[in-house]
Amino acid sequence: MSNSYPVTVTINGKTIEKQVEPRMLLADFIRHEAGLTGTHVGCEHGVCGACTVLFDGKPVRSCIMLAVQANGHELTTVEGLAESEDKLHPIQNAFWEAHGLQCGFCTPGILMTLVPFLEENKNPNEAEVREAISGNLCRCTGYQHIVDATLLAAKKLNEVAE
């Protein structure tokens, strides 16, 4: 099948342009065409949440979206969170300090889910955090440290805001 479409998309503030087949998934576009391998691909059918990215600021699953559908839109991936190589995002710092990850495979998806969640909910309780990450599977941590890290992240973000 030779039909290919031009896709222009802004990822983490940088605009890239590629020709892709319409059947290329957005997750594969991000990894193979844009070369941003921080977005992980787990189940590839929209269950595990590892591939979560921000699409025009909202978390979506990039494995069940077509790359052509991102044409003209803005994406943020986990690579877009840290200010610089040595200055992590407050949520990333909180995950580091509170041991919010073990193998780290699910972490990018969880971070991209939590960024908009914590913007909307400045002081979430534990139950709200658990519901917020209910669409992200983690096979290592048992979630407790992820929840702890998220609560710590909320605190850090509030301190930054003050």
Next chain:
Amino acid sequence: MKPAPFEYHAPTSMDSALELKAQHGDEGKPLAGGQSLIPAMNFRVAQPSLLIDLNDIPELRHITKPNGANGASAVHIGSMTLQSSAERDSLIAEHVPLLHEAIPNIAHPQIRNRGTIGGSLAHADPASELPVVALALGARFRAQSSKAERWIEAKDFFAGLFATTLQAEELLTEIAFPTKTARTGYCFTEVARRHGDYAMAGLAAIVELDANDKIAAAKLVYLNVGDGPVDASAAAASLIGKAPEAAAFKEAGRIASQEDMHPFGNVHATPEYQRHLSAVLTERALATATQRAKAA
């Protein structure tokens, strides 16, 4: 590449979308939010030869409350309205409380940010929430083709497992959800193993009380216990004229779970367990709906 190859069209107007549908019929698969279709394509369970992506048609995304003829009032939702937009919409929250209560049960926020109201309804998954809400409220579905348009009643829209009465050349463009009425209470509830998972059982309950606080009308519609949303008409009929009390609720739950439904069971719940859950949820939903009817 996960999905099989297909031809892709992303029309930017209703007219061109309907033209494509007229041209390609069943071969032209509409792509709404893609939250069910694309996973199926990734597994190659679905291999559409041509996709008509409806995401670039702004007129399909709207939530309005037009003044209805003869006092009938409904909130009209464009079929491509995102579930997350509907979830936060104040018109829906105020006038269609059952829909407002049901939407957060649809999968996870990431899914609702892409998933659409019309897409979920046209997909007609018996395990999904929106068909249950639509059937319970008696929503109406606007089906348009390049030549004509018609409105389909909810009871005539769902036609079994993943099937609707939409014709090959038609697109679902709008759904009208009747607004809440006086002395009527609504409740949506379900049980899933984890929030956002497919529910093992669940229902929408509507209770209308008369001047003497007796039940004047009732509706009970269940998910995931049949090949579509299951309207438990015998259970609902058993409530009419009765005082809204625990004994009547329990009996309605018994009738609904034992007579009105024929659950298949699945990997997480046997048919017996689905019946049990449905009965218990019926009692809870009726109690909540009654409370709300008294306050309405």
